[in-house]
Amino acid sequence: MLSCLRAAGVLLVLFTLLLGLAYPLAMTGLASAAFPRQAGGSLLTDNGTVIGSALIGQAFASDGYFHPRPSASGHDAMASGGSNLGPLSKRLMERVSGHLAAQPSPLAVPADAVTASASGLDPDISPANALAQVARVAAARNLPADRVAALVADHTAGRLFGLIGEPRVNVLALNLALDKMPAN
Amino acid sequence: MSFVGWLQIAATLGLVLAAVRPLGRFMAKLFLGQRTFLHPVLSPVERGFYRAAGIDPEQEQTWFGYAMAMLIFSAMGFLSLYAILRLQGFLPLNPGALPGVAPDLAFNTAISFLTNTNWQSYSGETTMSHFSQMAGLTVHNFLSAATGIALAMAVTRAFARSGVATLGNFWVDMTRAALYVLLPLSVVVALALVAFGVPQTLSNAVDATTLEGARQTIALGPVASQEAIKQLGTNGGGFFNANSAHPFENPSALSNILAIWAMLVVSAALPITFGRMVGSERQGWALLSAMAILLILGAALVYWAEARGNPLITALGVDTGLGNMEGKEVRFGQAMSALFVAVTTGLSCGAVNTMHDSLTPLGGLVPMVLIQLGEVLPGGTGSGLYGMVVFCVLAVFVAGLMVGRTPEFLGKKIEAREIRMAVLAVLILPLVILGFTAVAAVLPAALSSLNNAGPHGFSELLYAYSSAAGNNGSAFAGLNANTPWFNTTLGIAMVLGRFAYVLPVMAMAGSLAAKPRGQASSGSLPTTTFLFVGLLVGVILILGGLQFFPALALGPIVEEVLMHTSATF
């Protein structure tokens, strides 16, 4: 019994040192040496200021920007999470109806435009969702719609080897490119 | 559903399959005490650990000694983790200056990580310091998984050996599982994750100024190192609240494939280890096949259900060609979300890349059933294997009689004592899940935590206790579980689901090890054939699942029916 306690205690301490400290610290060192950008959070900077992470969705509300998916956490990157509303939820139906009413679109609204993402920080929207927003963005920016549509096409990522991943558009990257777009 | 989607699922499972044989054989060598290619590097560490801890690696333990060692180790782990969480405010590596964790939450969390459940009543970003995440949670991610593997090896030896009283040495098995299996795999997976975009830094958060001029504070931390073991050890406790749906935990389709691979690989390889150690690798493949059949069926059902979309939302005029996107991420798509849902619950992992609460009724039914079937498809690291062995014992018992012999599995006669222990083990899940759910379903203090009304609210309760008792950790996360009632009862459910399950299993192992190992003949029940695999699947469904049918009828099943009548709650 006593030897059992000793074995348990000593192993717990040693493993805490090895797995709890040495392992994550070594990984941190290795990662910052080998993949400094990713290890630091894939941050995007504009003139030295951090404007966000390429991986983290942000809120965009103005008509001149493409809008991300609805976020249950209001794109708070300190509090991720989904709506957790069930498929028969009245609140879900109300929210979806609200989105539909707020953003009338001549095109059929794709599902991802009115449903909250799992993380609340989904950086992507579907290409259909982006295209449905082209008219609004182009109008707000006084740009020809086809140029905006072309920009969307440029920022549409496909499947790796035609297999891995889903077609998607990174909203922050698209909006950043939009800002950099020379006026005509 | 699309062809590409099925192809994605097939390719991912193919990658797992490719790794299963080498890893299974590696572990067999390791736990048979043979030298592996990692020994030159790691055996000095291993020996050093034994010397410091006063462990004689040659000294074997009976089932009782083995189980006691495991219990003592777990109890001590619980106390130290509880202390770390409570004292977090005074400990280093706390850049966010977070205070100590509340008693009921610390209890729940400590139990949760100790039992390999990793149910999260807390939100990682705002509750846990880096020290708690690293020295507390990450350590137990390793150790609880290593403990599971050790127990599985003890049970394996019960079949491999003949007429002996001992099952191995817990300290040795646990140490080897952590050092030779989990740690090296974690290092590789963690680096790959960083390459795919998962952060690994000691800084806490970074402030960003958005293009619209708003401020966004982005939480950061040593994510990759924890993420790797979270998946490999089928723990599932995420660094962030959104778990594997969070773009920092799972940034891309590639990282998603890696996450699924890492979740599955150890649990899928262990049956092969089992097979090799008992002298019939075919037996291992048979077990794995039974696991795979149900898991793939589950994934296919989720994929089908989710790709249909939510008819209520379609009715509002939304194009649901993308399927049900509520609670899903665009980058994963329906196929790989569905596979993740099935894998994380077929395993007792509990990581989520999809909010299960927002799945369609049938899509949500599947993970619940996969958990209730006993977490054996292929189940948690180690716990899945010994759970499967229990089902094998039951299947062999009924089927063995049908061929006119006293049932035997791998030459070991299955008699009253084994059946008593196996029954005690399978009794735990219905008792805990249905018992607690029945109380919570009529308890106002519990009902006030619900996020959804109608049958879906009931599903949240049923899912929570299934997840806790099955040591899964995923949730219908709308339920606010951070209340004294849930923290306490879920904690108890987790303890019972782990220890009250494994103790009879170990007793069974002890009794089996003592039996002589008979030789198989053409009169013995063949346990490596497709027929047996089918039988095993049937036994898992009927003995493991039938008792939950009434409860499921009141939750997801009636919800599915109601969905087609456009009812809302």
Next chain:
Amino acid sequence: MSRHATTGPALFDRAILLNAMRDAAVKLDPRKLMRNPVIFVTEVVAAFVTLLWLRELAQGTGTPGFSGQIAAWLWFTVLFANFAEAVAEGRGKAQAASLRQARSDVQAKRLLDPDSDDGRYERVNAQTLERGDVVLVEAGDLIPLDGEIIAGVAAINEAAITGESAPVIREAGGDRSAVTGGTTVLSDAIRVRISTAPGETFIDRMIALVEGAERQKTPNELALSVLLSGMTLIFLIAVVTLWGLAGYSGTEVSVVVLVALLVTLIPTTIGGLLSAIGIAGMDRLIRFNVIATSGRAVEAAGDVDTLLLDKTGTITFGNRMATEFVALEGVTTTELAQAGLLASMGDDTPEGRSIVALAKAEFDLQEQEVPGAVLVPFAAQTRISGLDIDGRAIRKGAVDSVLRFAGIAADRAPADFRQAVDRIARTGGTPLAVADGRRLLGVIHLKDVIKPAIRERFAALRAMGIRTVMVTGDNPVTAAAIASEAGVDDFIAEATPEDKLAYIRREQTGGRLIAMCGDGTNDAPALAQADVGVAMQTGTQAAREAGNMVDLDSSPTKLIEIVEIGKQLLMTRGSLTTFSIANDVAKYFAILPALFIATYPEMSALNLMHLGSPESAILSAVIFNALIIIALIPLALRGVAYRPVGAAALLRRNLTVYGLGGLILPFVGIKVIDLAVTALHLA
């Protein structure tokens, strides 16, 4: 054996059925039912529902018509289960009754001075005899108790226990000295030393066994009971918690319906038939004239991996074949073989043909048409055959017949001739003499012939995974020849009892179960060591004590049937368990929609069988659950069909019939009952 398979009452004897009905009611005593947890739970809830029904009647609330019917069918479920057990027991009881007749009030003649030749005795009641007493049993007397003959020889009628009226010879000394109480001496007088106390005799034990009075659960039955209890508990949890689970949606679940759900889900089918299956298994053995001293032995028989079979009588017939020519002095063996061949050309019996075959094979002789030769065919009266050619008369046949033919008196025959005849006779062979006119040429040695189809039998056993080992006193060469011809997997030649014991121990160390039969006292250790030891009824008391089964016919071949009966017992248990468990799926689909339909009318989507109303659905499920027990009683008593095929094939078949069948049948059955219930306006 077919003759014995019909001893004992028919499967459903009228008297037995009537008695069983009465016994089924007696068995309602909860103290007795406790042994069977599944049925006990059913009885408890039946009583509970009955109380509810009475309350509803008294208060005029609820639906007493419905509750009453449910209560009635729950009681029927219990009664049907009891009935199954009672029928199985009844068959044994009938057998016991006939055994008892042999035991009643026997008067014994106890010798006053057993150590002398003095024949004075006193008449005492057999029940007052003690172990060690010596009694005189004369022609026409019943042997009072089990014992051993210490003097004399007698013909004894053992029909009381074996059902066979042909007398057997018992004599003092050797392996035929044991006598059984209750059997009758037909001729002569013997002195018997009593070896058992009254009430412990073989017949007493047989009575106890066939009555099932001392029936204890066998190991496998115990394990299965544990599983069934566990399942009962699991479904108890599922049903009790349903109260709270349904409370979430405000559904008031009727207790009667919950009870109905519980009883249909718990494995009442196998729970109700389990003990009947066990008793019937023992009964099947008894009908084969084999008495097992414990149920454990019957189960072990199903597990047997290796059969130790005596060669003679099991593998070979009494029929023999030529194996050797023993030439007399001055005669070459080839000459003898040539004469044997010629003399046997007129003998078409297997033995004659075997001589021709041996001569051809060993001496390269040919069967040739001899012109002018006259064949003397074999005749049963002369027991001689031969050939007349060129004035020579070559004969072969039974030794005395040939000697008579040659005109030689038996005691005047040459010494080496007599020695050869003696040696052959001594080793169990049959000697045939060969003569050419008045000149004796030699002796032909005839030996055992292997039974036809025994090879296939062994192949079937091999397919079942059972190794056969031939035990013989032959030398290794002969044994090997017979072994390979018979297709046994192994043999023990020149076997001594010690060899047998050693062989059994070796096999058991390798994790195998062994069955053997034996009759001699020196077989006793091996019989005791074997997992299934079948003692011959003709054997010694020691052998009968050591074995765990006694074969009343003393037929060593029976070992194979015993194994099959053991397997059939286990198969029946497994198949009905599978059936019972598989039934649950359909019952869920009958009762669950009915349970929740008030709260969620949409649940009717789960009513796959389109049952008439919630009440009729529940009632139909309960009725099906009760009736299926009755329907399966014949199967439980008769046992599921057994075929000597491999385990994989057996599993496939039984899984299809009882697993898949168990899944589908209740869907049909419940629907049919529902149609009837609805048509009769029962619910």
